Amino acid sequence: MLSPADIAKQFMEISKKKASLPLSSMxxxxxxxxxxxxxxxxxxxxIASDVSPFGIQRLVAGSSFATGLMLVILAGGELFTGxxxxxxxxFSGTISFRELLRNWVTVYAGNFLGALALAGLMNSSGLWHLxxxxxxxxxxxxxxxxxxxxxxxxxxxGVLCNWLVCLAVWIATGAQSASGKILGxxxxxxxxxxxxxxxxxxxxxxxxAGILAAHDPKIxxxxxxxxxxxxxxxxxxxxxxxxxxxxxxxGNIIGGVLFVGFLYWAVYVRPAMGGGR
Numbered sequence: 467m468l469s470p471a472d473i474a475k476q477f478m479e480i481s482k483k484k485a486s487l488p489l490s491s492m493x494x495x496x497x498x499x500x501x502x503x504x505x506x507x508x509x510x511x512x513i514a515s516d517v518s519p520f521g522i523q524r525l526v527a528g529s530s531f532a533t534g535l536m537l538v539i540l541a542g543g544e545l546f547t548g549x550x551x552x553x554x555x556x557f558s559g560t561i562s563f564r565e566l567l568r569n570w571v572t573v574y575a576g577n578f579l580g581a582l583a584l585a586g587l588m589n590s591s592g593l594w595h596l597x598x599x600x601x602x603x604x605x606x607x608x609x610x611x612x613x614x615x616x617x618x619x620x621x622x623x624g625v626l627c628n629w630l631v632c633l634a635v636w637i638a639t640g641a642q643s644a645s646g647k648i649l650g651x652x653x654x655x656x657x658x659x660x661x662x663x664x665x666x667x668x669x670x671x672x673x674x675a676g677i678l679a680a681h682d683p684k685i686x687x688x689x690x691x692x693x694x695x696x697x698x699x700x701x702x703x704x705x706x707x708x709x710x711x712x713x714x715x716x717g718n719i720i721g722g723v724l725f726v727g728f729l730y731w732a733v734y735v736r737p738a739m740g741g742g743r
Contacts, residue, residue, distance in 0.1 A: 505584060507672055513527070574715075638651050
């Protein structure tokens with residue numbers, strides 16, 4: 467296992483490699499990462515949709531969701547939230563702000579496409595009808611909860627989420643074996659999901675999936691279907707963007723850049739650059 471100081475140095479080189487990827491590679495790897503996170507999200511929904519009590523349900527959901535980042539790290543992908551750590555390279559002068567922005571915008575778009583593709587495939591699969599369509603009901607309720615928060619709540623949960631996601635990426639980068647990377651990823655990701663924090667890329671699946679599932683006749687016919695709650699209009703494409711994706715994305719950037727990238731750069735890299743101690 468690399469020391470935190472060595473991990474920080476690693477991210478200077480990692481940032482350079484990520485920034486130098488061709489746009490087509492960034493987009494494809496972004497698509498794959500978005501799909502991997504969405505696969506974990508849908509699996510987590512299916513597994514946890516009929517689990518109780520609440521605490522056990524959250525633990526099960528978080529444990530299964532952790533697979534998403536494992537796929538990104540081990541199989542290969544570009545994830546917007548994890549790429550907050552490219553700011554180590556930015557602060558060190560290894561990459562420019564333009565290079566950082568180029569990566570973030572391209573990867574974010576690729577993540578969105580991958581997550582939407584999974585939402586569309588799941589909508590066509592009939593799998594939301596499992597367990598008497600309770601899975602589909604869980605999809606709708608999950609999405610509805612995510613668009614029912616205030617801007618401040620969504621922002622704060624986004625900060626907390628990416629603090630943990632970037633720590634998972636940080637630890638996985640320092641691990642020297644596949645098993646070490648898996649363990650390094652599992653606990654922080656399980657913790658963020660169990661805690662109810664908000665991940666912008668996961669929400670690119672969760673909320674579009676909920677919008678699609680809400681228009682499924684078999685799901686809408688369930689007695690527990692939240693038809694009155696849907697009347698607010700929050701569970702819509704406009705509500706998705708304004709009520710969740712915008713504040714959560716901003717929160718994810720703050721959490722990853724400030725609480726992981728900047729602070730570790732300040733402690734481990736800046737002094738070596740002659741910035742004092």
